[in-house]
Amino acid sequence: MNRCKKMAIVAHCILNGNAKVEGICEYEGALKDVINYLMDANYGIIQLPCPETIIYGIKRWGHVKEQFDTPHFRDQSQELLKPVLQQVKNYLDNGYTIDLLVGVDGSPSCGIYKTCSGAEWGGFSSNSNMNEKIKNMEFISEKGIFMDELINMLEANQIDMKYVAIDENNVEESLKYLKSLL
Ligand code: SF4
Numbered sequence: 001m002n003r004c005k006k007m008a009i010v011a012h013c014i015l016n017g018n019a020k021v022e023g024i025c026e027y028e029g030a031l032k033d034v035i036n037y038l039m040d041a042n043y044g045i046i047q048l049p050c051p052e053t054i055i056y057g058i059k060r061w062g063h064v065k066e067q068f069d070t071p072h073f074r075d076q077s078q079e080l081l082k083p084v085l086q087q088v089k090n091y092l093d094n095g096y097t098i099d100l101l102v103g104v105d106g107s108p109s110c111g112i113y114k115t116c117s118g119a120e121w122g123g124f125s126s127n128s129n130m131n132e133k134i135k136n137m138e139f140i141s142e143k144g145i146f147m148d149e150l151i152n153m154l155e156a157n158q159i160d161m162k163y164v165a166i167d168e169n170n171v172e173e174s175l176k177y178l179k180s181l182l
Contacts, residue, residue, distance in 0.1 A: 004042040007091065008100035009084070010034075011110040012050035014166060019050040021062045026168050033175055034102065034166055041182055043100070046087065049080045051109050051146045064118040064137055065108040068145040077109075077149040085153050092159065100181070101154075103147050105165035105174070111144035112151075112165035 014034055017025040038045060052060060055076055088098050103112035118137040124130050143151065154161060162181045166174040 004044070005096045006042060007044040007046055007096060007098045008038055008102060009046045009048060009088070009098065009161075010038070010102045011104045011107075011166075012048050012053075013104060013110075014102060015045065015047050016050075019053045019058070021052075021060060022058065024062065031166065031168075031171065033171055034178070037175065037178065038102075046084065046098070048084060048110075048146075048150075051077055051080055054080065061124075063108050064121040065111075065115045065140075065142065065144060066117060066119060067122055068108050073145055074149055077146045078153070081146075081150050081153055084150075085157065088154075088159065089157065098159075099161055101147075101150070101161045101163050102178070103144070103163065103165040105167040106139060106169075107144045109144040109146035110165075111142070112147050112163050113141060113143075114139050114165070114167070115142050115144045116140075117142070 013019045013025070014031045017027050017029060017031065035045070051073070052063070055073065091098055101112070104110040105112060105114040106116055108116055116137055117140045118133070120133045120136045122133070124133065151163070164174065164178045164181060166178075
């Protein structure tokens with residue numbers, strides 16, 4: 001039996017950039033630097049669902065964390081994550097190792113160390129001050145909603161993991177951090 005019994009949980013769009021809001025993906029398919037590194041390190045990959053594509057579809061606008069911080073989005077995130085957690089627990093109970101979670105920094109859903117925030121964001125219409133609202137978006141040191149729910153669920157089940165988040169604007173630095181953890 002050649003299997004390595006080692007796995008990482010990876011945000012959906014790192015394997016499938018097509019799920020991102022149209023216009024903001026910097027790569028064609030998968031984020032190869034990250035995936036190739038994990039493959040070379042003999043990691044099996046558990047791909048998380050993309051909550052935004054499932055809930056809002058591929059024609060969605062870009063959002064900020066405040067727009068997703070609703071009971072419904074949190075509840076839906078938990079529903080999407082329950083089968084993932086069940087798989088993780090089953091693997092762990094049977095001698096497998098799952099010790100790495102890879103998120104996407106800057107995302108209102110999948111950020112781990114950084115998410116986008118805009119208290120004024122929303123209510124866009126032809127007679128609203130759209131540009132001013134958009135300019136008020138900033139990156140803050142918090143988790144996105146989906147990762148917040150996932151990490152809460154992992155912690156509630158005493159499942160320890162190393163957390164890495166890929167910053168698409170600085171993949172090299174993110175990768176350096178990932179390599180330092182493994
Ligand atoms: S960061 Fe998360 S929500 Fe955004 S596209 Fe990637 S998987 Fe989907």
